[in-house]
Amino acid sequence: MQVSQVSLASIEGVLAAFAPRGVTSLAAASRSLSLSLDGAAPRGAAPLATLDFALIGAYFLVIVAIVLWSSRRVNDTADYFLAGRHIGWFVVGASLFASNVGSEHIVGLAGNGATSGLAMAHWELHAWVMIVLAWVFVPFYYRSGVFTMPEFLERRFNARVRWVLSIVSLVAYVFTKVAVTVYAGALVFRSLLPDTFGSPDNAFWVGAIATVVLTGVYTVFGGLRAVVYTEVAQTFLLLLGSAVITSFGLEALGGWGELKTLARNNAADFALWRPLSDPQFPWLGVLIASPVIGIWYWCTDQYIIQRTLAAKDLTNARRGAIFGGFLKLWPVFIFLVPGLIGWALHRKGLMVIPNRPGGGGLDGDMVFPTLVTTLLPTGLRGLVVAGLVSALMSSLASLFNSCATLFTVDIYEKLRPKSSERKRVQVGRIATVVVVTFGLVWIPVMHKMAGGGLYQYLQGVQAYLAPPIATVFLLGLFFPRVNTRGAFWGLVLGFCVGMGKLTLEAIHSTSPFAQGSWWAFAATFSFLYFSGVLLVLSAAIVIGLSLTAPAQPLEAITGLTFGSRTAADRAAVRASWSAADLVGTAVVLGLVVAMYLYFSFWLG
Structure with a gap:
């Protein structure tokens, strides 16, 4: 815990200009323009x-x-x-x-x-x-x-x-x-x-x-x-x-x-x-x-x-x-x-x-x-x-x-x-x-x-839409063996399963299923865990059905997957970035890590 506290002190210093404390001067500046808060109470x-x-x-x-x-x-x-x-x-x-x-x-x-x-x-x-x-x-x-x-x-x-x-x-x-x-x-x-x-x-x-x-x-x-x-x-x-x-x-x-x-x-x-x-x-x-x-x-x-x-x-x-x-x-x-x-x-x-x-x-x-x-x-x-x-x-x-x-x-x-x-x-x-x-x-x-929290509702809906689409794009880029049959049915079946879960939630919110029933369990199952289940299911469909059909000809997918890039493709990508891009990337990733560390312990 001592190490964590030292780290937090240094991180808090780095974030001083980035965190809300760094913008409190706006309120002070506004008071010079006679735009006050009329005392301590708003x-x-x-x-x-x-x-x-x-x-x-x-x-x-x-x-x-x-x-x-x-x-x-x-x-x-x-x-x-x-x-x-x-x-x-x-x-x-x-x-x-x-x-x-x-x-x-x-x-x-x-x-x-x-x-x-x-x-x-x-x-x-x-x-x-x-x-x-x-x-x-x-x-x-x-x-x-x-x-x-x-x-x-x-x-x-x-x-x-x-x-x-x-x-x-x-x-x-x-x-x-x-x-x-x-x-x-x-x-x-x-x-x-x-x-x-x-x-x-x-x-x-x-x-x-x-x-x-x-x-x-x-x-x-x-x-x-x-x-x-x-x-x-x-x-x-x-x-x-x-x-x-x-x-x-x-x-x-x-x-x-x-x-x-x-x-x-x-x-x-x-x-x-x-x-x-x-x-x-x-x-x-x-x-x-x-x-x-x-x-x-x-x-x-x-x-x-x-x-x-x-x-x-x-x-x-x-x-x-x-x-x-x-x-x-x-x-x-x-x-x-x-x-x-x-x-x-x-x-x-x-x-x-x-x-x-x-x-x-x-x-x-x-x-x-x-x-x-x-x-x-x-x-x-x-x-x-x-x-x-x-x-x-x-x-x-x-x-x-x-x-x-x-x-x-x-x-x-x-x-x-x-x-x-x-x-x-x-x-x-x-x-x-x-x-x-x-x-x-x-x-x-x-x-x-939208009777509940609007942002949480939105993330819940997206959790039912995202897994099959993300799966098809990721597997499609990294694995040339993934073909049309797997991608098509992965999208269709994944979308149907996700919308099925959303439909059950909508029904349950207006006419609740019997407590303890399978329908009630499915309707109330956490959208966070369901997203992971749907991701695994979509990946299994994409890979499994792809293996039941011939692979696509390599010339048909040249440049569209990591395994099919040509020497010219790789050279073009290398020519498109410089040290400035690496520095920018490092800064962004470093700030993400710093923010995770700070807010993970900020209440300790």
């Missing part, structure tokens, strides 16, 4: 003022200008779907981060921080997975010249596998990502503008519809170029706004030390590692499920990978992923820690967080909106709201463009191979409108289903 909930609306309006004017500039340069499918493949590493990395961090991230992570402590931090320490993306997956994707991940699977296997992944991805996007992101954003509108449209429920729906429509419009007309460049602006606004919340929260609470003291008194609920007996986040389940979800999301999902495919060359694609990994380290401090701060302020009587309807403890999804309305002064409140709106719009824009790309490239071009470039861009825009419509239609259902 103010009561306050509506948005004229200055707040002015800042939000200025942000939207910037977005409109970017979209108008981008739309004038959209000429063909490469421009619309991959921004002409002219994006540099800085924009790629910022876009990766902004695509990942949506309103469901901000609202959901803060909620989990208040109700579950650091249990969900494992998902936010996935910077190491982005390093895997940079060095393992990106070289294959970029050299193949594909537009989509299903297209890559067609080259590796055949068209049937491509169709399966396209359909699975579109269904998953519409019924999880769109609905969850909009729902989280609408919660913010309901909290910030409760009486503007007559009632909080009206504010919820007006905010949801207006944001979706506006985002859909700029995505339709600007394509990926508009998406990635608006995401650069949104990334820094989001980082600044969230840092302001963290700073003011710590200022009101009494500092990082006070937060640690309160959390230490409730260590069982706020620890990074939970015992195996924990019903929600047993450490073994987290170690199994978190990497599986991370590999699927960061290394195989069109929603994310499209940014690296838009890079100007392999060097910029890799460096963008490494830079994105550095940015990915921030959410623990600026999204999850504010939830801990909200819980601590509530515990000390300095802020009131509402309970969930019908009881069940604090409504975690209302923590971040409550922090905004009770802590921040006029002006800064508008800045943070603009950050929240930017997160919502950037995630939706990324999703809309990815869905349009999947539909146009993987479905429409197969049905209409002789269609013109102009027609394909038009179809992509129509597909975006369709996705927007489906997302709006699904929101009422999502509104009823």
